[in-house]
Amino acid sequence: MIIHPGGQHIGTVGGGCGEANVIKTGLDVIESGQPETVTVDLTDDISMDAQAVCGGVMEIFVERW
Template identity: 45%
Template sequence: MEDPILQLHEALQAGERVALATVVHTRGHCPREVGAKMLIWRDGRIAGSVGGGCGENRIRLAALTALDEGRPVVEQVDLLDDPALDEGAVCGGVMEVLIEPFGS
């Protein structure tokens, strides 16, 4: 898996706008721990992971909004309502993810 911090550095050197998502708090069973990071480009590409599945997709969409608005946001992902639970996934918690836009 590509290191999102290294990718952030490279994206900024290339003059790209990106958003860095970092898990800052978890409750219950979550797929990733506090500190997990994912970098999101405007075209939807990612490096790293904050958990996968529907929750990660919600973070990707929130990151695009943060890039459009040019300000950070904390997004709460309730994995208790994740459709993956119906397919036997073991997640069942809530995580808060800080999303920070970077670049010009």
Template identity: 70%
Template sequence: MLEEEQAVAVATIVDAKGSVPREVGAKMVIHPLGRHLGTVGGGCGEADVIRAGLDVIHDGIPRTVHVDLTEDISMNSLGVCGGIMDVFVERWQGGGEGGPPGGRTE
């Protein structure tokens, strides 16, 4: 997936309240073309994290994405958990020893 010294974004769930699809510490690696490895939960929230990851790859500025899964409950959406989570997104550049920050993704 990665070429040596290629920049990617690493997204990590750092806080969760209520029912969320993944636990604190879950990670996702985002490739510059939008592909990803791992998941932070799927759906619209994950799409927001992927967009933020692409921005982080481009500008190098880490950010936290607030994912509110309570908003769609009134729409009776299937698979909506109803919790809130914060996902920290940072840039990682290959070429050194070791992998992305925090180890493996699932």
């Protein structure tokens, strides 16, 4: 996934709230220059009610390129 300084992005990590967190972190990394890791947890009960959610946990490394 590529995140531009204005918030536009190319690609996806799966959509939804988890992707919004990755985009926010990406914008923070663009500003700070410091890489970060985002944990996206799709295993809680609320998320599992959605038919499109597969569940699981993703660890996403975000760095400025």
